Amino acid sequence: MKKINLKPILTICLAVLLSSCGNKQENQQAPQRPPATFPVAQIKPKTITGYQEYPTNIEGIINSNVRAKVSGYIQKVFVDEGQKVKKGQTLFKLETQSLSQDADAAKARINVAQVEVNKLIPLVEKNIISPVQLETAKANLVQAKANYSSIVANIDYATVKSPVDGYVGSINFRQGSLISPNDATPLTTVSDIKQVYAFFSMNEANYLDFLQSAKGASLKEKIANFPEVSLILANGNTYAEKGKIQTSSGQINQNTGTVSFRAVFNNPNQLLTNGNSGKIKVPTIYKDAIVIPQEATYEEQGHVMVFKIGENNMVTTSLIKIKASIDNLYVVESGVKEGDKIVTTGVGKLKSDMPITPQEVPFDSIIKPIEKLFRN
Template structure:
């Protein structure tokens, strides 16, 4: 008992102070940042007015500049094919031979009829000349003289008819040799030797097409034509510097055909069944890459929008009902803005309404955001931009995500689409 010592006053004070600190620490709750206060990093671009050439892309069909269907013009048996299928042919070159024997016989008969008509006419002329002398001496009646003159006239008419018959026979005989009407490339033969062809049915024998230059026929809705005219009239669009509408063909593999074309005309009537206007463009085709019947897409220059607002294609959001929207950053938070979308330009969409110059548009990072969420803005830098498809406002590409230039926004992954609402 003698070894036990009571704590001093200083020790008691230390123990009490420590206990109070411990109780205060136990009573405090740990502070955690709420979800609304966390800033999600997103890649953004700031849109600015950019002079942009407006281009519209339309489907078209290639047509040969000249297309001649070779058809039979007489009845008969094909005795010879005088060309190599798929080769180049010249105008007047012999292509097919139809058995000429029946037509030679008809021509010989027509020639004989002409000779007979000429002989009859000679006799009638001599009789008319003799009666013209006798009538003066009243050696023949007036009736006999009139009959002789009429017979002479009929004989001359018979000669003219015989000549026409002979000419027809010559024409038919000439049709037994089928020539090419134009220079061009001939396709396959649609008949063989020994085939019976008919002029009545106009049997097709082959086709010759001239394709060193080709047409591409296009259609455009009247609404689009009216919008273009209004934009040009209001000054929203300016005509291209040269004033000529140029055209480019986009091939099936997405590459651009290396020969530029020009618009020949725009239709002045509207197809009542489709409500569309017909257009035709002409393209050089020296290597015969564009073939008749081929479907292509044609890019037409419309003019220049001096104040176009461009956003990368992947920034555009599309809903199930077909509406378009963008996610923008305003006062540090995400907002969804409904927008009107114009044509595509080098991997970007032209926004026609709903967006203002200086707006900050989110390009990537949709998975973790929703309207009202605070975000941290990171400049968008697209990597691997090709074919000049970089947006005008920023260098192309995003950290941590890749998307091919020109990929439509409605191709976004399902995880992104599910987090946009």
């Protein structure tokens, strides 16, 4: 029977056993890694201003339609569109040849009536005719003078003048056009644009926010106490002058579901004119509000959530209710309060009841607005 040499086998088994024991000892001696580090900030109340934007159209505070008071052909146009004019300045001249002929005829009738009166006066004084005849002649003279005055007035009306100081709008009729007082379209419009009106509308929800945030017992007081508004021009620039809301209809339009407003802006350089468009920026001030950066939140099944720091540095989820979104911040209505600590960044790596190593950061540093690199 052949003898088996067990020495090599025993040597291998012993080596495996010693290696296993060594690895186990190393594993027992290896220190545990600390939880991952995340920036954490303690919530403090802040006063913040948000803005709602509303489309607007601009009009001068005075828009006076210029119309003819008599019919006739335009003989001459003295102004051009966009020209600045004074009250009483001549804008149009109508042809008056036929009116002048009528005036000559009316003046002749005055002379005839005057001759008749002069002839009857001595006859009445001598009791040759009845005084009634003289009175009738005098009445005819008065009537002739009235007709003449009416024609002269129409000749004056043929010179169409500006009713106000302002700027000439579109000229709708040119030389040679036949015009009438009954024309639906005016000759032109003269607008006073030293100040301009900006008309805009709020939906029902925003109107209620406006009423609740403005100070005052009545709508008039709330409008008087409301902060100034800004105007964004069509080119995206902010108009230099601030505006003030003057009036509101205070009634919800059943067709549009909106409430109309009117703001007024000074226009010293006549940059604005009739027909300009833009956007009104209406401020809403949230005083001592709870605000958090949007970066500190995440969405789950349509809800906005944050991670709060609990005992033993364990994070727990909290559902928050949003009152407003301003730049990169949320104004929070409920879900977190002053003094709570939240994870500010990296929330996508967290799970509820997960321990972390908090790294305290100043609250003000996380709520600074993010500067836009590009403009729309």
